[in-house]
Amino acid sequence: DAGVIQSPRHEVTEMGQEVTLRCKPISGHNSLFWYRQTMMRGLELLIYFNNNVPIDDSGMPEDRFSAKMPNASFSTLKIQPSEPRDSAVYFCASSFRVVGSPLHFGNGTRLTVT
């Protein structure tokens, strides 16, 4: 079991550029979550999917953020255009859609927007 795989680990980009973060969940898991972590706001849930379908995107901060899950083994979080305040660590997590099933987090993507 390779765990949840996120890429890239670090991303530095200039304001206005498009950023795409990638996630490969654990095989067999049917729920996928995108979180953002900052010192000020902690771990914020941005969006989550069940069986590849977006269920709740109320945490997505602005229309500049979008997420897709084209199949059970891949998801992307896109920011376009990026702004300095988007700088944070973005985590992807997956789990079984069962009460009591823990979230398995990737090691995150540290995004810096200059």
Add this chain to the structure above:
Amino acid sequence: QQQVKQSPQSLIVQKGGISIINCAYENTAFDYFPWYQQFPGKGPALLIAIRPDVSEKKEGRFTISFNKSAKQFSLHIMDSQPGDSATYFCAASRNTGGFKTIFGAGTRLFVKA
């Protein structure tokens, strides 16, 4: 909207001491209360969890105490060790709505050798 409130923000404990982190929730629909541990450069990882029909759960040196009427729960780390130094998050999730999990703000624990 902060649905899970966690305190303290940071905690320094002597080796061998007891670390206590507290959380309070608002939504009575929550039915699963996990604690996650995060080391620098890593994602959070499940430490221990409890359901609301149980008042206490113990796993090794880690114990969750749960008070349903007060809507509060806490993590106790007995015999704290320097290796326990990490950030701890309480969380809450509910069965409806696809098991959405909301996290507390986190507590940075430092255990002095």
